Amino acid sequence: MKPISNTINYIEFKAHNLEAIKAFYGKAFGWKFTDYGENYIAFSQAESGLDGGFEKTEEAIVNGVLVVLYHKNLIKAKQNVIAAGGKIKVDIFSFPGGSRFQFIDPSGNELAVWMHDQA
Template sequence: MDIRDSHINYVEFKAKDLEETKEFYTASFNWTFMDYGPTYIAFSDSGLEGGFEKTDSEIVNGALVVLYHSNLNAIKNRIIKAGGKITMDIFSFPGGRRFHFTDPSENELAVWSDK
């Protein structure tokens, strides 16, 4: 896969029941899944890779668009300078690191890096 800085690379959804979610998307669209512990599953064979995070909270906006950038600190500073607000600072996860931010309209997005 050709991963480029500042491109949408991943989409993440919330889910109440991960097994039910896997069954639905596999039966409906033939997506394939990989488990990452009891609270996260990643999907592929969908046109755009993504995942589902288990939640017990009410799902208001179930999608998180995730962009890629090879230099998280540099892009984080550009986002802040442009008026974005960091809602979750840089943290590690299996496969890389990421942070969340809101744009001036308060849409939440994330940026990740494998670096």
């Protein structure tokens, strides 16, 4: 798909352990990765909805942005995150139009998963 100007096209995270990150996102969300050397892995919009990657770092990871994933079954998504080794930071809560929870991945990145209100 051709990129569209002024839209989010790629997102990049830092990670301490790329193998742990691949295992976590593969198990929790079914993502597949492409290795680019020892210090970078990429994921595609086919699995994640957006292209992006993880860069290996030894430095402390400070997450300055909250990336929000969508899932049609929030309970299942939460179970997948826990089963893959993620930690729930903010349990499921409602907001106008939907519900979400926030979690911490194995490298300390904080993300959220949301779903529409069920009609």
